[in-house]
Amino acid sequence: MPENPKILDQEGIQRAIQRIAHEIIEKNKDSASLCVIGIRNRGVYIAQRISGAIKQISGEEVLTGALDITLYRDDLALATGQPLVRKTEIDFDINDKNLILVDDVLFTGRTIRAALDALIDFGRPKTIQLAVLVDRGHRELPIRADFVGKNIPTSVKESVEVRLKESDGKDEVFIAEKK
Amino acid sequence: MSWTKKDLLGLEYLTPQEIELILDTAESFKEVSTREIKKVPALRGKTAVNLFYEPSTRTRVSFEVAAKRLSADVINIATETSSVRKGETLIDTGKNIQALKADIIIMRHNCSGAANMLARALDISVINAGDGWHEHPTQALLDIFTLKEKLGKIKGLNVAIVGDIAHSRVARSNIWGLVKLGAKVTVCAPPMLLPAGIELTGARTSSDIDAVLKDADAVNVLRMQFERDENAAFPEQLDYFKKFGITEERLEKAKKDIVVMHPGPINRGIEMSSGVADGDNSVILEQVTNGIAVRMAVLFLVSQAREAKKGRQ
Numbered sequence: 001m002p003e004n005p006k007i008l009d010q011e012g013i014q015r016a017i018q019r020i021a022h023e024i025i026e027k028n029k030d031s032a033s034l035c036v037i038g039i040r041n042r043g044v045y046i047a048q049r050i051s052g053a054i055k056q057i058s059g060e061e062v063l064t065g066a067l068d069i070t071l072y073r074d075d076l077a078l079a080t081g082q083p084l085v086r087k088t089e090i091d092f093d094i095n096d097k098n099l100i101l102v103d104d105v106l107f108t109g110r111t112i113r114a115a116l117d118a119l120i121d122f123g124r125p126k127t128i129q130l131a132v133l134v135d136r137g138h139r140e141l142p143i144r145a146d147f148v149g150k151n152i153p154t155s156v157k158e159s160v161e162v163r164l165k166e167s168d169g170k171d172e173v174f175i176a177e178k179k
Numbered sequence: 180m181s182w183t184k185k186d187l188l189g190l191e192y193l194t195p196q197e198i199e200l201i202l203d204t205a206e207s208f209k210e211v212s213t214r215e216i217k218k219v220p221a222l223r224g225k226t227a228v229n230l231f232y233e234p235s236t237r238t239r240v241s242f243e244v245a246a247k248r249l250s251a252d253v254i255n256i257a258t259e260t261s262s263v264r265k266g267e268t269l270i271d272t273g274k275n276i277q278a279l280k281a282d283i284i285i286m287r288h289n290c291s292g293a294a295n296m297l298a299r300a301l302d303i304s305v306i307n308a309g310d311g312w313h314e315h316p317t318q319a320l321l322d323i324f325t326l327k328e329k330l331g332k333i334k335g336l337n338v339a340i341v342g343d344i345a346h347s348r349v350a351r352s353n354i355w356g357l358v359k360l361g362a363k364v365t366v367c368a369p370p371m372l373l374p375a376g377i378e379l380t381g382a383r384t385s386s387d388i389d390a391v392l393k394d395a396d397a398v399n400v401l402r403m404q405f406e407r408d409e410n411a412a413f414p415e416q417l418d419y420f421k422k423f424g425i426t427e428e429r430l431e432k433a434k435k436d437i438v439v440m441h442p443g444p445i446n447r448g449i450e451m452s453s454g455v456a457d458g459d460n461s462v463i464l465e466q467v468t469n470g471i472a473v474r475m476a477v478l479f480l481v482s483q484a485r486e487a488k489k490g491r492q
Contacts, residue, residue, distance in 0.1 A: 068207065070221075071211075071219035071220065071221040071249075071479075072219065072220055072221075084203075084204070085204050085207040085208065085476075085479065086207050087206065087207045087210060088207075088210050089210070117220070118219075121214060121215075121216040121218070121219070122214060122215070122216075123215065
């Protein structure tokens with residue numbers, strides 16, 4: 001469809017994840033202290049894929065978790081529809097870890113702000129680094145990503161749709177008009 | 180599926196989907212209490228008032244812990260030392276609490292229907308923490324949550340509720356909830372403690388405890404509520420224990436992994452033996468732990484619905 005230009009296809013997503021995994025290993029020489037935590041929903045699947053890619057490259061198992069940030073949102077008190085509260089699953093100690101926080105799209109930065117608050121309640125990681133599949137700009141907070149799959153300039157009127165096999169049956173990223 | 184009610188008054192008024200939503204949300208909240216910092220900021224800046232017209236420790240404390248783990252501020256009003264003593268009506272007390280800009284009233288009252296009446300009169304949320312013989316929704320929700328956690332499902336289960344059915348709001352809320360989720364419920368008690376018309380809720384009745392236990396996947400054991408009705412006839416305690424008390428001998432003839440629940444406080448040696456209360460089948464203390472998650476879910480959902488309504492206006 002002409003109004004939905006595809007930005008990444010299955011191969012593109014896979015390449016982006018591979019590259020992020022390589023960059024993470026390069027930047028974090030001590031891979032034993034590494035852990036990867038994805039933000040629900042799609043960030044979790046990307047986190048699992050990044051973990052898998054790191055294991056393939058380094059041969060080492062990487063601790064992987066899932067974070068739900070609903071309870072830390074800054075717009076809970078506003079009428080923005082009701083987000084379902086889902087499970088946070090971090091069954092390892094994050095203290096002194098190099099923690100890679102993963103989400104699908106980086107936009108205003110508010111989700112990441114909420115995630116940082118949530119993570120601090122679990123402990124004190126040595127570092128928190130941010131990996132995203134897509135950075136679409138329009139930040140409202142002083143937050144930047146350390147690892148980016150693809151930078152996509154967008155208009156605020158558009159929305160970036162990420163589809164993943166695990167949740168949507170296929171891998172693709174495209175731009176759509178905001179509903 | 181989203182939650183749209185500002186109040187939680189009873190399970191009779193909920194759809195199966197609404198009950199499932201509370202249970203699912205509670206499952207997510209359970210993890211919060213396992214963290215090193217057992218607190219999330221979801222209800223920061225909100226005020227919850229515990230308004231208890233009847234003595235209660237476990238329910239009141241459970242609500243207080245739940246609200247605090249959501250970062251809400253909690254105020255406890257003991258009615259024995261409040262203006263209720265000076266003759267203030269329930270509605271007036273409620274309106275005063277609303278004028279203090281509280282967001283949620285958690286109320287226990289000895290009159291059936293008190294929570295419904297208060298909820299109609301106020302814009303803020305009312306959560307029923309037990310009203311007379313009527314309902315105690317969060318207790319039933321935590322019972323159902325625990326059962327689902329233990330047995331993986333509710334649909335098709337045989338659940339027995341044994342004891343003082345006549346005076347029990349816990350029994351009524353459990354029946355509504357369990358029947359809506361597809362369980363088969365049998366209430367079992369001496370005839371004098373089986374209220375007329377209880378079958379209308381969808382529960383079967385029996386006075387044969389051994390037959391009921393034989394088929395049951397779970398048994399919820401209730402206390403004699405002597406305080407509810409001074410004029411009512413109650414069975415003699417030792418006699419009741421002999422005929423209806425849940426003992427090791429009785430459980431030997433039941434399913435091996437039968438789940439034994441009790442809403443507390445337990446009267447050991449009347450409705451249940453100590454061996455059963457502390458035995459392998461008992462989930463009584465897990466119920467207490469799960470109560471926090473269920474109440475967090477309820478506090479969170481009614482708050483969201485209230486805020487959403489405010490936003491629309």
